[in-house]
Amino acid sequence: MDYESALAYLDEHASYDKTGRVDSPSVEPISRLASAMGDPHLAQPVIHVTGTNGKGSTVQIISRLLMAQGLTVGTYTSPHLERVNERIKRNGESISDEEFGEVIAGIADMEAITGVRPTYFEAVTAAAFRWFADVAVDVAVIEVGMLGRWDATNIVDAQVAVVTNIALDHTEFAGPTTVDIAREKAGIIKPGSAAIIGETEPDLVQIFRDEGGATTMVRGDDFETVDNSLAIGGRALDLRTPTTIYSDVFLPLHGAHQGDNAAVALTAVETFFAAPLAEDVVHEGFANVEMPGRFEVLGVQPLTIIDGAHNPPGADVCASVFFDDFQPEGRRILIVGTLRDPGEMLAALRADEFDVVHACTAPSPRGVPGADIAKAARSLGCDEVYVHDDVEAACKAAMKYADSDDAILACGSIYVAGAAREPLRRFAN
CATH class of the missing domain: 3.40.1190.10 (Mur-like, catalytic domain)
Incomplete structure (x- = not known):
């Protein structure tokens, strides 16, 4: 075989x-x-x-x-x-x-x-x-x-x-x-x-x-x-x-x-x-420890990160590291897709503290539609929210308008982190 x-x-x-x-x-x-x-x-x-x-x-x-x-x-x-x-x-x-x-x-x-x-x-x-x-x-x-x-x-x-x-x-x-x-x-x-x-x-x-x-x-x-x-x-x-x-x-x-x-x-x-x-x-x-996809920094100008946290406790940790440890000074840009209740995940990710949210459908049969994620983001008070059919489209949109002092975080599922890794890495390099 x-x-x-x-x-x-x-x-x-x-x-x-x-x-x-x-x-x-x-x-x-x-x-x-x-x-x-x-x-x-x-x-x-x-x-x-x-x-x-x-x-x-x-x-x-x-x-x-x-x-x-x-x-x-x-x-x-x-x-x-x-x-x-x-x-x-x-x-x-x-x-x-x-x-x-x-x-x-x-x-x-x-x-x-x-x-x-x-x-x-x-x-x-x-x-x-x-x-x-x-x-x-x-x-x-x-x-x-x-x-x-x-x-x-x-x-x-x-x-x-x-x-x-x-x-x-x-x-x-x-x-x-x-x-x-x-x-x-x-x-x-x-x-x-x-x-x-x-x-x-x-x-x-x-x-x-x-x-x-x-x-x-x-x-x-x-x-x-x-x-x-x-x-x-x-x-x-x-x-x-x-x-x-x-x-x-x-x-x-x-x-x-x-x-x-x-x-x-x-x-x-x-x-x-x-x-x-x-x-x-x-x-x-x-x-020698390496953890691809777990708060992995792909680039620094703009700061570009992927994380595979897939549940609210993990998302809460991800948000804490992003906001408290890295303290990004420019615009905070979130690329997010998930397999579970988007309201819980977005609340744990502190989505309302991001300047831009790019909602997408995770590449899984169980992926929540990007439109549903966007709706949940708006209900949390997120103002600038965009909907994309897939992760790569969300990455391209986020990269297109990101300045060198901005910070991009792609997360919500290991499927999203995996799909975002290559397009974001190309951009970061």
Whole structure:
């Protein structure tokens, strides 16, 4: 199977991606596929990461720290920004088109043998497990796709289970309270897992303790971000783990929340090794972290940024970084598309504080029409609002009239960030 055929196969199996529904949440289908393949998900130790926001950054920091320690690291994340290969990486390098076609062909063969028709996410997850086993990674860092307990990634038996934080998201599948969300995410904690909990709400923390992992370490009690300062190109951090205080660590990511993710990630890696890390390993690992599409600065004149925040808590953080850390002096220009209630997202993004809003339809079957987003923006008090059929048209319009001291932010969905990256990068360069 070549790369294009693999993409066609996945598209035929897309369900949630097109409808936003999960009809029968269960790990049983992927368990059957994995069993037929010889259980490749058990071929290496795993650090498993869930949470409402911050999963992607935490996974990348963990992966870079493990790589700095000299391990060969498989990293599985979702969704992708521009190409599906980005989801499956070995030592930071995406799986090649040829290898991706081969492993997806293997999943198609398993479908024929087992009679199990996987979803898009199940197929890519199974492919990642197969490839990691084939290339013999030393450790896999796996990001949960949705919630935790019945997520396709949860067939792993993680040595370390990580929860970044809890907020309301995916309440159509688990809710309506954060307690319900926490119970679902706690499902990644297995009897032998060490649990690293970034959440601090006592009632929610107790849910994770009750899940019965081998040990539980909680932000504030066992680890914390002692100092978290704005630095050129990122954050300057002092981090306390259960064993050590690491000082003057530079993380090339934007936003104070990344300091919180850093403390979680560092504690997870220490726990994996059951030992503190050498100072040079910590500094090297953090310095090499990259997060395309997560408050990624593409240019500075005008300031041009994309961000993949897809829910109100993430949008609120995005707006805080944009307005409070960067403090743009010229016109503030928002390019926005979303898959969810535009009123909630625009309020969290502080859309009324932007001078211009370019509303567009995200490139997804679940994308909210740009006209509906524009209507919501006007109801919030936004005066200069334009509607576009797609992200590229919105980017072109924003770029056409932007001056060197203006600031452009494209956000609202990872699909918008991905689609905006190339046109905005061309403009920024």
